Structure formats: C-alpha cells, structure tokens
Amino acid sequence: MAQPADASAQAELTARIADAIRAAGGWIGFDRFMHLALYAPGLGYYAHGSRKFGALPGSGSDFVTAPxxxxxxxxxxAGQVAESLRATGTDAVWEFGAGSxxxxxxxxxxxxxxxxxxARYTIVDVSGSLRARQQERLAPLLAAHPGLQIDWADRLPEALRGVVVGNEVLDAMPVxxxxxxxGQWMERGVALSDAFEATALQPRAQAATDSVAPFVWSDRPTELRPPFDVEGEHDFLTEIHLQARAFITTLAEALVRGGAGAAFFIDYGFPEAEYYHPQRHMGTLVCHRAHQVDDDPLSAVGAKDITAHxxxxxxxxxxxxxxxDVLGYTSQARFLLNCGIAQAMEAADLPTRANAMKLLTEHEMGELFKVIGFATPGHPAALGFAAGDRVHRL
Structure with missing residues (x-):
C-alpha cells in the first residue's frame, strides 16, 4: 500500500505555502493555495504516494470514483468513445487525470x-506517483492488444486528433x-495566522504543529464578479473557475487545430443558474479524507483532497x-443508460449489478454527476445524449 503523507511532509508543505504567502506580501488567492496544496511537487495531495482511490475507508483510500x-x-x-472515434475518423484516445x-x-x-x-492511448497526469501506478496496472494490456501504444504526457500538444475523456478532472482544478x-464583493484568500508567524524562528517541523493553525482566511476588495448575478443582499460565498475555463479553451483550440476530435467530461456540478442560486450561499468547496467530507481546506494541508463543483x-x-460544438449535457445516469449499461448489467453477477446501480440512482452518483460532450463540427448526434439531453438548461 502506498504511504500517506507523513507529518514531516505536511510540515514541509505548510512551510512552502507559508513562504509563498510571505513572498506575495502576506496574502495569496485561494486558487494559488489550492494549487500548492494539491500539486506542489512531491508534497501536494496529488503529488505524493498516498492511496486516494478505493471503495472502502479500510483500504486507506479517501474517496471512490465511478471506474x-x-x-x-x-x-x-466505451460505446460513446467508439462512436466518436468512427465519427471523427481517428484512432487515438486521450485521458486527463487517469487516477489509478x-x-x-x-x-x-x-x-x-x-x-x-x-492505435494509441495517451494519459495526461501531473502526478508522478499516480503515473507509476497507472503504468503498472496497464502493462498487461500491451501484451493483450498488439499494436496498441500507451503513452504518458505532461501537457497537451499544440494540435490534437482523437477522443478526449476526463472523469472527475475539472472539479480538482484550482478555483x-x-x-x-x-453588500461588497471580496476575493477570499489565505494569510498566515499570528500564532504561526510567532513560531517563525523555530525549526520548520516544530512550527507546523497541530496546536498552531498556520493559515487563516483573509478577504480583499475585488473587481471580480460571478458570471451570473446573485439575487438578494445576504452574504454569499462562491467560486469562479478561471483555470477550468482556460483548460477547456486550450483543449478546444488543440482539437480545432487537429481538425477532428471529441471530448467528454464527467463530473459533479450544475448549470450556471443553479450554481449561483441565492440559496447556495456557502459555495460548493469541500474536502475529502478517509471517505469523509469536511469544509476546511486550510487544515491537514496535503493530506486531503480539495474540490469544487x-x-x-x-x-x-x-x-x-x-x-x-456542444454535443450534449445530461446526468450520468441518463448518459450511461443511453450507452447501454442496463444491458451490460443484465449479463453481470449480482455484486456487479449492485455496484453499477450506485452509478445510476439519484441518491448516489446518478443525478449529482453530469456528462458534457464537445466535438469539432460535423460530429453526428451522440449516443450518450440520445435521450434526456439537458443542453437547453445550460
């Protein structure tokens, strides 16, 4: 089993973030904090070797994903991917954030x-530890599928041809x-607590102790606004997704330059009117650790996941x-049913059917998770959105 981040690693990550805050004049935006907490080389949550994915807390995992x-x-x-490979005349799949x-x-x-x-399956993943796990898991497939090439990449190429998939990728992008x-809009960022700064002359490993909370929230006036007017005068906390938007823009431009391709993303979230509904006044930011959810990203930094819808x-x-072009937008349940999961369940054993039902039922993943699809012009109507398409709600 991969080892979780230990106390010394968490202390080093805390010190690194503290240095970044001091270098920035005592305050950083939450997007910068979230990036360091998740992706700081060797120390961030997705950069160290802890086991993150698994069905049960006893496995040492923090959360379970659909695969x-x-x-x-x-x-x-695969049914949708196969259709889109044929529609675009391509033979390559790209996956972002491939997890295990x-x-x-x-x-x-x-x-x-x-x-x-x-012909080729390419994984783009910034985590070295996850990349090693993926390589070990996928190695037997190379012998079973002669002619298939499996590659890993650090970034997108300038031009891309093929079908792109991403499961729970966008929610992990800093917000x-x-x-x-x-009544005044502020950007909520992170500063250092007075108590932590008082320990600055102590060794780093001692400074970042459980008894001293290193990070505190700090608001600054801003010209930034949510993309949707939030009705009412009550206090309201929310997120804006500039990095996710930039990622989608870069990906789309690469597909357009490549001349043929499609992309499908599965994640939890909402259309804009629901996202910025006046009643969603506490935002969507949450943390995951040992299959439990909390709303305090400033604690146990590096030891838990941080996500936003x-x-x-x-x-x-x-x-x-x-x-x-937008091919469609629907719930995960409707997408999977359109792609034939019910027929696959009929041929499966009882435990497999029971787990698959969790992908479909409203109180599990079926409704909270959505699927959105894009393609270069000329792609026909997509199988996954044949019934229950909600693109009109976007």
Whole structure:
C-alpha cells in the first residue's frame, strides 16, 4: 500500500505555502493555495504516494470514483468513445487525470470488445506517483492488444486528433473564491495566522504543529464578479473557475487545430443558474479524507483532497468560443443508460449489478454527476445524449 503523507511532509508543505504567502506580501488567492496544496511537487495531495482511490475507508483510500466502483462504467463509456472515434475518423484516445488507471483499463478493453481499432492511448497526469501506478496496472494490456501504444504526457500538444475523456478532472482544478460581505464583493484568500508567524524562528517541523493553525482566511476588495448575478443582499460565498475555463479553451483550440476530435467530461456540478442560486450561499468547496467530507481546506494541508463543483455553463461557453460544438449535457445516469449499461448489467453477477446501480440512482452518483460532450463540427448526434439531453438548461 502506498504511504500517506507523513507529518514531516505536511510540515514541509505548510512551510512552502507559508513562504509563498510571505513572498506575495502576506496574502495569496485561494486558487494559488489550492494549487500548492494539491500539486506542489512531491508534497501536494496529488503529488505524493498516498492511496486516494478505493471503495472502502479500510483500504486507506479517501474517496471512490465511478471506474473504481464498477467496471461497467468504462465499458458503457466505451460505446460513446467508439462512436466518436468512427465519427471523427481517428484512432487515438486521450485521458486527463487517469487516477489509478481503472478507466483506461476499462476503455481499452471495452473498445477491443466492440471491435473498434485503437492505435494509441495517451494519459495526461501531473502526478508522478499516480503515473507509476497507472503504468503498472496497464502493462498487461500491451501484451493483450498488439499494436496498441500507451503513452504518458505532461501537457497537451499544440494540435490534437482523437477522443478526449476526463472523469472527475475539472472539479480538482484550482478555483478563486468570491465572498459578498455586507453588500461588497471580496476575493477570499489565505494569510498566515499570528500564532504561526510567532513560531517563525523555530525549526520548520516544530512550527507546523497541530496546536498552531498556520493559515487563516483573509478577504480583499475585488473587481471580480460571478458570471451570473446573485439575487438578494445576504452574504454569499462562491467560486469562479478561471483555470477550468482556460483548460477547456486550450483543449478546444488543440482539437480545432487537429481538425477532428471529441471530448467528454464527467463530473459533479450544475448549470450556471443553479450554481449561483441565492440559496447556495456557502459555495460548493469541500474536502475529502478517509471517505469523509469536511469544509476546511486550510487544515491537514496535503493530506486531503480539495474540490469544487463544476459550472457546466461556463465549460460549454469556453468550448463553443474556441470553435467546438456542444454535443450534449445530461446526468450520468441518463448518459450511461443511453450507452447501454442496463444491458451490460443484465449479463453481470449480482455484486456487479449492485455496484453499477450506485452509478445510476439519484441518491448516489446518478443525478449529482453530469456528462458534457464537445466535438469539432460535423460530429453526428451522440449516443450518450440520445435521450434526456439537458443542453437547453445550460
């Protein structure tokens, strides 16, 4: 089992973030803090070797994703990917944030079962520890599928041809926090606590102790605003997703330059009107650790995941502005049913069917998770959105 971040690593990460705050004059935006907490090389949550994905807390994992829950998730998604490979005349799949490699394994196997030729599967993942785990898991597939090439990349190419998939990728992109306090919009960032600064002359490992909270919230006036007017005068906390928008723009531009391709993202989130509804006044930012949820990203930094729900309207507009067509937007349950998961469940054993039901039911993943699809112009109507398309709600 991979080792979790230990106390000394957390102390070093705390010290690194503290140095960044001091260098910035005593305050950094939450997006900068979130980036360091999750991705600081060797120390951030996604950069160290702890086990993150698993169905049960006893495994040492922090949360479960759909591919870990049921192999039928990837097999159903393979139906849509196969259709889009044919529609775009391409033979390559790109996956962002491949986690344990479970989805890649399911897609490669599922595409082969559908008789869809696949020449290359490329994973883009910033985590070195996860990359090593993916390589170990996917190595047997190379022998089973002669002619298939599996690659890893640090970034997108300038031009891309193929089908892109991303499961729970957009929610892990750093967000900025906006707080309306007494009628004034502020950007909520992070500063150092007075108690922590009082320990500055002590060794780093001693300074970042559990008894001294190093980080505190700090608001600054800002010209930034949510993309949707929030009715009312009450205090309101929310997120804006400039990094996710920039990512979708860059991806869309690469697909347009490549001339043929499609992209499908599965994540939890809402269209804009729901995201910035007056009743959602505490925002969507949450942390995950040992299959428990909390709302304090400033504690146990590096030892837990930090996520925010996705604004799917913003994602759709970014793709459209960069030249892609929106193929559809729907719930995960409807998408998987359109792609044939019910038929696959009929042929599965009882435990597999039970886990697959968690992908579909409203109180589990079926309604909270959504799927959005894009493609270069000319892609036909997509299988996954054949029924229950909600693109009109974006």
């Amino acid at each position: 870990e829950l049921s192999p039928l998730f990837g097999r159903a998604l 490699g479970a989805l890649a394994e399911q897609l490669i196997t599922g595409l082969a079962a559908l008789g869809q030729p696949l 900025q926090l906006l707080a309306r306090v007494d 996705v604004n799917f309207t913003d994602v759709a507009l970014a793709a459209q502005d960069a030249g892609l």
